[in-house]
Amino acid sequence: MKIRVLSSGLLSTIQDKGRWGFQAIGMPVAGAMDLYSLKIGNILSGNPENAAALEITFKGPTLEVIHGEGLLSCTGADLGLRINDRPCPLWRSITLTAGDQVSFSGLDGKGCRGYLCFSGGIDVPQVMNSRSTYLRGGIGGMNGRAISSGDLLETGPLPYLWKRTAGLECPHHLIPDLFNDLPFRVIPGPQEDKFTDQGKNTFYSSVYTVTDLADRMGFRLKGTPVEHISSADIISDAIPLGAVQIPGHGQPIVMMADRQTTGGYAKIGVMSSVDVYRLAQKLPGEKIRFTRITLEEALYIRSLMEQTILEMKRVRAKYRSRILPKDHFSGDLSGTFSVVLDGVVHRIDWEEKF
Amino acid sequence: MGDSSDFRVLQGGDNCIIIDFGEEISMGLNRKVHNLKNWISKKQYPGIIETVPTYRSLAVYFDPDKFDLKYFSGDVQKVEPPILDSFPPERKIIHIPVSYGNHFGPDLTDVAEYHGLTMEKVIQIHSRPIYHCYMLGFTPGFAYLGGMDERIATPRLTEPRKAIPSGSVGIAGHQTGIYPIESPGGWKIIGRTPLKLFDPSADPPVMILSGWGVRFYPVPTDKYEAIKEMVLSGRYEPEITAREDR
Structure with missing residues (x-):
């Protein structure tokens, strides 16, 4: 498909799972803020789960398909998706053809980041193995910037069996629970010993408000200051996704997709990655709490997300083979392998034909 | 998660561990960080996404589905001080x-x-x-x-x-x-x-x-x-x- 951008929305960037592998030269990872929604959306559109999609923020863009046909799935927050000016549900794939218009009527107060996953993914050049936009460095995505009106988006080759994927819905129990008020789970971090007992107690028992300085780089929070033993400064150390840094003023900053690779403020802990994706949906002014969990618990929580993604792929495979009798389903219906031919690694996706 | 005489292995969330050599800026300590990075990269542990050296620590990012954290943490304790202290950097x-x-x-x-x-x-x-x-x-x-x-x-x-x-x-x-x-x-x-x-x-x-x-x-x-x-x-x-x- 070729898609023209009629209006850009507030901040619409091309993102995939992020630019991993270059943090040693200081290259931030970037990637989808709510990676969970991106993955489900890509599966719904018949894509590999980490294909490049459009991350839209607060106010969605207006797009028009000018050539070709394919699928669109919108996941994450509901920014008021409309197709040809009619309301349209999220979490399902819709067939688009030339002339169709995609627009957004506004937030419903729950969440702020949506994902527009087109079949074939958005085809922009890879920079350092990723199509993710890193805005501050001006690299990746659409020439290193957010999309703007007049841009032309092209999707990659249509994925295998895309027509059979049309209309696929994410079952209710597999839709990520992104908008609840549960506490955000934090694994004690590398500099927890830089904080007083009272400081740690404050952090895990207080309510913090998301400030208006909450962007792709980090979420600054406001609440009761967290007390350090002496100084907030450390000799610079790596900053993992979801690291909770607390500078001298005592107010936590949760480090998000566009975070710096390293930094010099003490980290009281690191948020469970599943909860980082949930935090990405919080609006300025919303209140959040933290709870302390073990690494084992965090790995278990993460494995549940991985299982959900796997289950969504099974649902897709069943959906695509829906005309066959039920007793046919045993074993895998699709998969991926790589093969080396003349020294070049080729990735092959396969899917059982019916 | 286990310490050696040179470093502590610290938690950095559900996809990262930080091997920390201490709160110090010194050529000697930084050399240990880079030597450990080289040692890990030679071992080719499955599931490691990347390693990030800093002044005082080495962050190891991993894919929890493919990485054996317990085995790795145990293995890394066995790195000998002479391995950590060798090498003249290019100048x-x-x-x-x-x-x-x-x-x-x-x-x-x-x-x-x-x-x-x-x-x-x-x-x-x-x-x-x-x-x-x-x-x-x-x-x-x-x-x-x-x-x-x-x-x-x-x-x-x-x-x-x-x-x-x-x-x-x-x-x-x-x-x-x-x-x-x-x-x-x-x-x-x-x-x-x-x-x-x-x-x-x-x-x-x-x-x-x-x-x-x-x-x-x-x-x-x-x-x-x-x-x-x-x-x-x-x-x-x-x-x-x-x-x-x-």
């Missing part, structure tokens, strides 16, 4: 022109006042040593430099600035460095270089590499502008010399 010196003070270095007066020095003295102290690049991090191409004179060590701002222009040269505690791209940050800014430290179309995309020596030299504003013009038109070649000592 080059890059010479970086800097326009100190005025609007390029808004915190130069603060740094001078904090230590009861003149601005000229701060510039002289800052531009004398050959700094050692311990690591790159924070943003693309940001070189963390060691070897700054204690006489100009100054704490960070308590409230970080929201935007610091690219090329800004700053001081944070005992560290000095250059902001390669515009970004928020809490360093005290004393000057600016016209050089482009990060360029994604260049190979390598960064100008200063880990292990290099770095020297700053003061230039007046008109010279800064002249170099800036050459940089923008792609005609500027940074001065790089060989490091003689060690």
